[in-house]
Amino acid sequence: MAATTTVTVADDDAQRVALAFFEKEVRPVLVSRCHECHSNTKQKGGLRVDHIGYLKSGGDTGPALVPGKPEESALIEAVHYANEDFQMPPKKKLPDAEIAILEKWIKMGAPWPDDASKKVVVTEGGFTEEQRKYWFFQPVAKVSPPQAGGQWARNDLDRFIAEKRDEMKLTPAPEADRHELARRVYFDLHGLPPTKDQMDAFVNDQDPRAYEKLIDALLASPRYGERWAQHWLDLVRYAESDGYNQDAYRPHAWPYRDYVIQSFNDEKPYDQFVREQLAGDEIAPDDPAVLVATAFMRHPVYEYNLRDVRGQWDLILTDMTDTAGELFLGLSMGCARCHNHKFDPILQKDYYRLRSFFTPVHWRDDLKLATPAEKKAFGEQEAKWEAATAEIRAKMDALTKPDIDARVKTWRVSFTEDLQAMTLKPAEERDALEKQLAGLCERQLDFARGSFDPIKDIKSEKARAEYKALKEELNKFQHLKPKPLPDAFVATDAGPEAPANRLKTRKGDLEIEPGFLAILDPNPPKITPTQTSTGRRRALADWITRADNPLSTRVIVNRVWQYHFGRGIVSSASEFGTLGELPSHPELLDFLTAKFVAGGWHFKALHREIMLSATYRQTARREPDETAAKVDPANRYLWRFNPRRLDAEQVRDAMLAVSGELDLTAGGPASDGNGTRRSVYTRKKRNSPNDLLLALDMPAGFASTAERQSTTTPTQALQLLNGDWVRARARKLASQVKGIDDVWLAVLGRLPTDYERATANAFLKTQMGRAKSSAPGAEVAESGDSGRGFKFNSPHERLLVHASEKEGDEFTVESIVKLDSVDVNAELRTLVSRWDGGKASLESFGWSIDVTGQKSRYKPRNILMQLVGEDENANIGYQVVASDIHIEVDRRYHIVVQVSSARHHVTFTVRDLDTPGAVAQSAVVPMDRLSKISQGASPIFLGGLSKRTPTRQWDGQIEAMRIVAGHTADNALNTDPEKWHAGLFIWRAVDPPHSQFTWSGADSQAAQEDDPLLKAMTGLCQMLLTTNQFFYLH
16 A cells, blocks of 8 residues: 555656746747747648647647657658658747657656646736635745644644644654754755764763754854855756856856855844845945845846847847746746746736746846945045056057957957947947846957957067067056955846837837736836936835745745755655645644744744754654655655755765864865865855765755755766766875774764674774785886986985975976986976876876876877866866976986967977087977966976876986076076076075975885775775765665
8 A cells, every 4th residue: 555655746747847847848839930820720731739639639630640650750850850741830840858858758658738728818918716816826834833742742733743743643753863863954954064062062061952952053054154055056956157068167256155155154143144145235325235136136047148138138038037036036937928828827927926026137247245435445545546557558558459459349340230330339328228228238348358469469579579668567566456346246237228128029029017927916126226226126125025925934944844854745846836845734834934934034033943842853863654655755754854965065075074184264266176164155156166065966956946956876876886086085084083993983973783893893904915915016117327316216206395485387497407208108207397187176186297108199209298277167177288398318308398378388398418519409388278277286306206106206317496476588498407597496406405305205204094994994084984874874
């Protein structure tokens, strides 16, 4: 019987998904592409497509579709244009994406809500009685807690749960022990595991209020805001890149993330939180702490170089409208964009009324996050700098303006003539729509301006030299120039008058004014414009945050419940309409909603209400009994706490926490996800997310995400078992623990059982035996008399340079070297590096100068450079720059490598010092637009990489070496190292020992890395970090 119930539930869910797919994907295609010729007013070829029965019976040519068989369906044949005499629609073939939707729908069996017309009959004048009585549109009820739960209930919330559970003949699970509770609440509120000290303090606290005090302490911590902000960022589709193909980085998006975190930590009331995000510019335009909230409207996907500017702006408005409907109102408003909603009482006009609030929005790139006083001080100081440098800057502009203008013109002519005219019109003369569209065009023109590099692109050598001299002169006034104010990634209105908001109909375009859902409030809103804004979004924000709004109030309370229990009282958290789920405990939802609003819209009070309940404190370690398995296998009625997997950010942060590496630096620009900061502070690029977070189902930020998926895939296993980042965390933990008990306490918060301890001991013995049996070695092709030099497996493997300054993106490496051997295969001999060999993180930014092995695809003994840095799209870029200059072993060379990121090339110069009068070989090789190549975490090493890699060690002598920041003139280079006088460092083998240099050899770091116990313990730590006990809240 239980299996039958489960199948029925699964069938219901599948049917609901199928109908949702039809409404959101299929019906819009049929309406927009087919209804004009094939519906109740016209039936070309005798065919109608506005009901499944008509499609099955077909028209003059027979059935239009065969459910489940798209290959036999005439409709699919027609839209594919496979037959010249049978093509639909006749004027233009459908896009491939829409054809794929129709094929998928037919393959699903062509699901169609046959009784939808009976259930929902929407007219312009009213709604059915059934629609008006739908629970979600009713006022939030004033509910008294039932008399249920007896001694088990700890608060009124429990009485609602107990009443429903009693009806179902279900019994509650026992209360979780303190170890289980502590791990649950720490992850729930902080997204982090408790430390051993924190766990011990709670477990041993004899105060009857120990649990309540723990909840209060966690809510008061800044870690709370960091965790709960992540939920909101999912909902608003927060990302720090544009999306689409280029996926350019949005460097000024992060202040919105910090605003959200701070709002949660400051206990900002939810109604204020919403108003600031929807209308912060209208509420407090001079307060940067409020203005930043309008970045909520900046998260739609957009790429600066798209030509269809009008089409893109329409998509942006659609995105803002759809997201607002789902996020705040819990309704799939997007289903009413092309026609009246077929299931819910949402008119097409309702959709455009909501859209009208956003129609005037203007994405601003010209504002600063600063107070009026800060702007005034900046302006006064900038005026002094401008006055002092006016003549210099005018001369510089005269040298660059013609070429820049030419580039801008090339980009401008790619726009349609009307858009070109908008960009040429003075900004103060543009109307609202022109400001919006010209603003998007200007992004492309700004890119054209910024792509001009005077040092590289000024063609005249004389003019280039003049520009450089002027630049140097300008730099002398740098002390007058004020520090830049933070750029504002925000939105305002384009002006006090809104652009048109047109609904296209067969009778012509209708202008739709702002308004709310007609079934709730058909009256026009009261809107008060300001001198710079329409006032529309403030009116929308005020309506959404009204205490008597039955939609927004229930939706946010349900979301909080969902994040605590893993499932909302309404499980479809962004769909409260008839396509969603009915509430499992409707009275409880209204009770909590009323209390939340009456209490001032405060989240922390709601957290306490939920987390102090007996319902929340139940153990998850309970298997379903016969009754539970039969009537509630999905645990909708909470007869135990729901076990669930940690989400991506919790897993990553927990690994850093247990290894002792978690960087709790708060706020500011995002860091690379392969570093050690909390996940909420790492870069979130839509098309190139962090590999570990992506594998563990972190949403990409393309659409509002109400519920995280929890998949099990081969990619996850590969990342966890083979990923360098996870392995590094395990290695760090292994280096800190003293034994097996310490590993269990760090990772799982408890001691191992006797069986676990015995199994772990056996594993360590096996792994240590394997480690001792494998000895490292390096095979070489040629060897000569090396004398005293750099040798693998010796105390002089590599030389660590202690340098306080970094070389930047413009630098020169000069050296006197002799190579004794090259690798017999394709491995490299590394002369010098600031690099660990990685290519996936900011910490791995760096470079190395190498000589190729015998089987290298670059040919043997080729001097080359490897570079890792940030490319022009703010992605991580890697490049090999080969000189095609080949050296011989057992010969002394003077090797100079000059790197210029500004000019995008690397210059190699090599002179054979053993051949008197030898001519220097030189090569200038292009490099990609990479920057920040010296900003990685690695120090400079002579003779190898920062990460000990035996096959990459230099074999031979490095008599002398120096690195000089900037370009070094040819006359400053010298084959005699005694005449070197400048550099970040100067190393000469004949000089006495100096504290700036430290040898690293096989008897130091290598010995530690090859320690069999450390290797075995690393394996044990990695296994425990990937167990279900670590990954799941049981």
